[in-house]
Amino acid sequence: MDRGSPVPLYFQLARQLESAVESGTLAPGTLLGNEIDLATRLGLSRPTVRQAIRTLVDKGLLVRRRGVGTQVLPGGVRRPPELGSLYDDLDAAGRSPATRVLVDRTEPAPGPVAAALGIAPGSDVRYLERLRTAHGEPMAYLRNHLPAGLVAADTALLETTGLYRTLRSAAITLHSARQSIGARAATAAEAVLLDEPAGAPLLTMERTTFDDTGRAVEYGSHLYRAARYAFEFRLMVRP
Incomplete structure (x- = not known):
């Protein structure tokens, strides 16, 4: 000093x-x-x-x-903009990912969800809320809607693996996704879940994933702790 x-x-x-x-x-x-x-x-x-x-x-x-x-703490996660899952990224980095399923139910699809999935409003969808941790530290609050009946309703399986692995195990070939990234302040309830103070910055991601036939198979609305997570992009100069 x-x-x-x-x-x-x-x-x-x-x-x-x-x-x-x-x-x-x-x-x-x-x-x-x-x-x-x-x-x-x-x-x-x-x-x-x-x-x-x-x-x-x-x-x-x-x-x-x-x-x-x-x-x-372990270093923050830097995630490239590829069609992968947070669980796979954490697992590949040896970060001991774990999941707590908070909600797993069938419900009518709200308008925005129905539009994203290309189904009629009010159609049955499977709704999931999950808390993803790494080395016991909260990393992300994940909310997903899937067409009803797409995969077997197995809450226990989702506690031990990622959603994309579950989809692949059901012979669904993930092909592409439409995604948007933003940021906002944590609500009081979100702050408690993610072990952050109320109003802390969170990264947001909305993603619709499509299989190799062009069918929408998942709509996700996720929140990530900004202090633990970053999206990493590689930009090329247009000739």
């Missing part, structure tokens, strides 16, 4: 800790101890340490756990 620098000490500490996390020196799951211990070990004031930790918590690099202390 350079006490003679115009850069605040908390920022210097935050930058050093961030570098250690990104380089792997501080591996995911590493416990940093509480603020008092850290302040004593580093010879800094407790407010300085608290502000540095808060900076990295806001960036999604650290998490405060009651009774445990401050812990290093």
Whole structure:
């Protein structure tokens, strides 16, 4: 720490800790101890340490756990714009994905859902709400509508695998999708589910997926924690 620098000490500490996390020196799951211990070990004031930790918590690099202390989180998910699922991305990255099914029922299709799926308003659809986690941390709140009878209603299966894997296991060939991405603030209920403060920024994604015959097989409206998740695009210059 350079006490003679115009850069605040908390920022210097935050930058050093961030570098250690990104380089792997501080591996995911590493416990940093509480603020008092850290302040004593580093010879800094407790407010300085608290502000540095808060900076990295806001960036999604650290998490405060009651009774445990401050812990290093796994890096955020960067997802390319391909026709894949969050479950597959997390599984491929070794992030131990898990799912809690909140709702699994048949209901009449609202107008926007019916339009997306190309069916008559009021037709039966299967409605799913799921909470996706990685290493026990909430990552996304997923809401999906599927044409009724498309796949067997097996809530237990959806607790152990992804929706796209379930569709493929039913011999449905996923071909393409129409997707839009945005952002908005979390409602109080969404914040509780995703372990975020009310009003926290969330990434939104709406997607309609089609099989190889052109039939719409799924309409999804998803929310992702902005601190844990990013969509990554590759743009090419048009000749």
